[in-house]
Amino acid sequence: MTMIPILTTPLGELHQADCDLFLAALEPDTVDLAFADPPFNLGKTYSSRINDARADEDYLDWCKAWLDQMIRVLKPGGSLFLWNLPKWNLPLGAHLGGKLTFRHWISVDIKYSLPIQNRLYPSHYSLLYFIKGPKPAIFHPDRLPVPCCRHCGGELRDYGGYKDKMNPKGVSMSDVWTDIPPVRHAKYKKRAANALSLKLMDRIVTMASDPGSLVLDPFGGSGTTFVAAELRGRRWIGSELDCSAIVERFDTIEADREHLDQITRNKNVLFTKSDLERRIKAGNPLSKDYRLSDIEGACLCETPDGLQSELFTSV
Ligand SMILES: C[S@@+](CC[C@H](N)C(=O)[O-])C[C@H]1O[C@@H](n2cnc3c(N)ncnc32)[C@H](O)[C@@H]1O
Structure with missing residues (x-):
């Protein structure tokens, strides 16, 4: 199937498409770094009008199908990162563990909205990190x-x-990240509430890819992965059902460039x-x-x- 991108840049290609169709059209063994931040099945409303309230098994089956496609397109030695709630990353991690090599369960300390009655206050997201094959082709974590x-x-x-x-x-970077801010900077007010922080995506992109590497994200959202890849000189490819926020963000990418300069000044220093x-x-x-x-x-x-x-x- 030939796909026509809705946005191209010197380094990247964005497709307004369902992730399953988009991933099925990619060549095997071509991606250096694959990242996914899917909807969490919490019954939220997305501008793309997806069903975010599936039965648990249905949601997990859907996730496993696109994860298998991501594994197929990953190069040997390539890295796969999956961002989700611990509840979902537990079974999805077990699924990935049967096909890839486990590296880390990274806990990213970000408070969710409010404490829940009769439960501990959920305060971390899970970031799973797997490799295709025995060891990573690229691994250079920043120092903090x-x-x-x-x-x-x-x-x-x-x-x-x-x-x-x-x-x-x-x-040295540990597997507990406590320095990732929630995205609520005045400058980014307009951005979708579920946007990840540029600091987080820059950390992943610079750790597990090199300039010229190919980065994949099938759930583009507001485009944080693509912006980090573009500004760090990585090639990138991705899909999203509603690409309007990403197209708008690339029109004003200078704001992200300034933000990234600030991030750069504050890493690899004591x-x-x-x-x-x-x-x-x-x-x-x-x-x-x-x-x-x-x-x-x-x-x-x-x-x-x-x-x-x-x-x-x-x-
Ligand atoms: C949690 S958000 C991703 C946010 C993104 N990481 C960022 O930093 O902005 C998940 C996105 O997946 C998109 N999505 C949901 N189902 C999809 C599908 N089947 N194919 C492509 N995109 C989908 C939604 O529209 C939503 O924007």
Whole structure:
């Protein structure tokens, strides 16, 4: 079947189509990174008017069908990520485990709307991470800044005697992500409520693909995956039943570019510039145990004159 995209960019192709038809038309073993954020079957209303209130077995069968197609089009060594509620990712993870190699269940700490009576307050989404074949062809996770107090800029954890051993590019990424903001920035008010954060999609895209790699997302939504791929120089392909939000977003992609620049400045550094500035304001100096020369080179290159000396001499 020949498919005609509704939007093309220098790197990508968007199809206004049902994911099953779209995926069936793709060539096998062509995709480096496949990501899916399907509807969660919570009875929500989507502009695409899908049925989001199926019987459990029906929903799971539907998910397994498009997951099998995603597996088919994934290259050996390619990565598959599935974003969903723990309730669904438990059975879907078991299904994927029979066909792919399990890497991680990543817990992304984002509070849902409100606590539910007689239940624990659901506070994480599940991000499943699988590989086609025994090991990933591409894996380069970012390093993250030391988590600091939003008021005084002080470290939230005590690194004790290990400060001098810390990598100046930041701490290793764990499988619990607590730094992903919900999407509610004023600039993005118009975007669909279920849009994922650009920080999340950038993290996945940069971890499991290289410039020129092919990224796939069959549930485009507001286009966060495609924007992250486009701005990071990855090729991308995807589908969505109602593409209007994505087309509009690509018309104003400069706002996302600025947002991504800000995300880039705050990763692979031991301390963010704003945390260092907060420390100075609060008179809360940085311990001399940190490898100062490394930190200066890696983290403070953009700080205003005088900040470095003020930061350390007040110790
Ligand atoms: C949770 S949203 C995805 C949000 C997206 N990750 C983002 O960041 O904006 C799920 C999307 O899947 C789309 N969708 C649902 N069923 C579909 C189908 N059968 N084929 C293609 N898209 C579908 C819905 O219209 C909705 O926009």
